[in-house]
Amino acid sequence: MSRTEETAEVPGVLPEELTGFIGYLLRRVYAQFSANGNGGDSDSRDFLVLDALTGRDWESQLDLAERLGINRTIMVAVIDRLEARGEVQRTRNPDNRRQYVLSLTGLGREGVEARRRAVAERGARLTSVLTPDEAARLDKLLARLLPESAQPLVQGTEYLVAQAHHRLRKHGDDKLAGTGLRVRHYGPLSALDVFGPIAQQQLADMLAITGPAASQLVDELVKSGLVSRGRDPHDRRRYALEVTERGRESLVVVAGAVAGLAADVADMLGPGGEDELRALLLKLLAPTHSGPAFSENAKSSVSARG
DSSP: OOHHHHTOBOTTOBOGGGTTOHHHHHHHHHHHHHHHOSOOHHHHHHHHHHHHHTSOOBSOHHHHHHHHTOOHHHHHHHHHHHHHTTSEEEEEETTEEEEEEEEEOHHHHHHHHHHHHHHHHHHHHHTTTSOHHHHHHHHHHHHTTSOTTTGGGOOSHHHHHHHHHHHHHHHHHHTTTTTTOOGGGHHHHHHHHHHOSBOHHHHHHHHTBOHHHHHHHHHHHHHTTSEEEEEETTEEEEEEEEEOHHHHHHHHHHHHHHHHHHHHHHHHHOTTHHHHHHHHHHHHHGGGOOSBSHHHHHHHHHHHTO
């Protein structure tokens, strides 16, 4: 994800038409946690690796990276950083000289305990709107969205949200492999299909994303021939966005992937789990959620066009 994507969400409003999707709500909660947390991505990955190494040495750096959902190139940088700080050591695997065994040093064990306390305090602050039982239930439901092998390795609501968000995003995009499309294209294409032609800022308002994020999305879609920029018939001084015929065909494909992802999520969460998780995520967002964005802006857009 680019920095523009990571900081795309505008707090305070939610597009009502997208709140039915667990993946979308996770993205919003992830953005909220990122904005209010103290640690960055580097701190998050450092803790995940150190915490995973507290229970055992790890014979394969690649296997640990896959279970934690960390890109292998980034994992090398994480281990390099932890080794430089004296918290992790690499030793040759006697059974496979091409692999390194990863283990915690004494300094690493001290460091992970301090981080664990900080993570617990931050998690309690980020989930303060939930009761203890609700927070525990949230963690259980989020863990179901991770591969079974990764579930024991990821602890804390903050990290469960991040891992679930990244993994669902990848799972959805994998369904679109080879098409050049992404799950994130669903929102803008569906909004433009219903309400276009509209100005780019109106699209940003409908999706509750920042101007730079909207610009990046629109540039992708225009470059792919899915959206066209033309003069706004109601204001010749600005451009209006409209879905092309190819865009409408692509929307069918993206919508199919989104529906497939939603079905997979429902299956992973089990009976009643989807409704439970949606309610808990919405409760986390409630303090900064002032009301629906998509419908209100959609109405004003339609009114403006007569």
